[in-house]
Amino acid sequence: MKSILITGASAGIGRATAEHFLAKGWCVGLLARSIAPLEEIAAGQVGAVVLPCDVTDASAVEAAFKQFMGKAGRLDVLFNNAGSFGTAAPIDELPLEAWRAAVDVNLNGMFYAARAAFAEMRAQSPQGGRIINNGSVSAHAPRENAVSYTVTKHAITGLTKALSLDGRSLDIACGQIDIGNARTALLEELAAKTPDNPPPMMDVRHVAEAVYSMATLPLEANVQFMTLMATKMPYIGRG
Template sequence: MSTVYANRFAGRAAVITGGASGLGKAVAARIVAEGGQVALWDLDAENLKAVAADIGAAHTVALDVSDEAAVLAAGKSTAEALGRIDILVASAGITGATAPVYEYPTDSWKRVFDINVNGVFYSCKAVVPFMLAGGYGRIVNVASVAGKEGNPNAGAYSASKAAVIGLTKSLGKELATKGVIVNSLTPATFESPILEQLPQSQVDYMRGKIPMGRLGDVHESAAMVCFMASEECSFTTAATFDTSGGRTTF
């Protein structure tokens, strides 16, 4: 486990999408441990309650991030519950089918984009007005090294994460003079429940592309996200931060 910094997030309120598992849960736990308030947004209503109780989250919303109305309503209810929204970590995502592009099932393609791209877009729309009102914000959109390099048999996932990077760069430039910083994380594969959505052959392929020869640990990426979500990240926006074990080349 990485070092916990006392009170780094004191007085700050964060929204974490996909907060009931994986990277979202790890980030939420750290923000709470470092003095912040956290609202967890997740599709898994049952697990959401258990995780919230475990880490001390202040607010929860069970929702599908592809539902714009639900996400916008969650932004309002969270701001009311916490009194403010300073941080968004958009980590909800799915992998989709494993297949070559020319055989890729269209329903899976659309669902991947609904969650991975539209969900990030809706979440940003929901929280940015509250950040602008407060004159401060940090947004971390979780993308992937696949969005930079492309993974074979993962066309929808790769394309969706490239879209997240592009969205992040646009939003970051739009808000650069308004006190709201927007960056994306581009991790290589790390140990996470999302791997259960993939065949072992795909996981082995991705591990083989990492020069360190191992998958990442979720806390390594959580540490990077927490820096990006903190006041320390003050002069970098519209950018990507890598946690790739040497894989990323640009």
């Protein structure tokens, strides 16, 4: 049975992806802070491993990966997905604690998960695996009043490139999926605030399918960067 660990698996893109991989017969590590939704996803699923964990706690992340390895035996894929949009504000109005919180989740948390996955993939036999980082359209073109999200997602692009290079000789592939406007509860909530001008959205299942496509490639092949977004989203030229 192939295995994947998904951070931020309790809702949105993470949950949709977890459910897709479970339906495909994979062993799926469900990692998030809230245990109740993880247990709901895992109910009746033989391959589900519930891993309650805060990604901003490096020691807890390492322990969760060790727990998953004890259940699955190996780690084929990490979907490094957990993230937070944070506080919307111009830079001079952004509280410093909000900046630090965004960096802690979107950058430190993804670094901790990638670090733990890289170590397991390097040590296991046969060696290797795949790390898929969830970037964002904001890793290329920012939205207004989203400085903390934009900066941290740009940093994830650097993380992806560094992991690709450092993992090359170890059969550890790393790629990034940059997603724009997948229909999740969070985006629906934001859209409800502008009912006269709702943002274009796509079904979140397309993201799950794209991650599955990236995950099932042989390690000799890699999707380095993929941008998947609602077709009518103002990304090109949005500035």
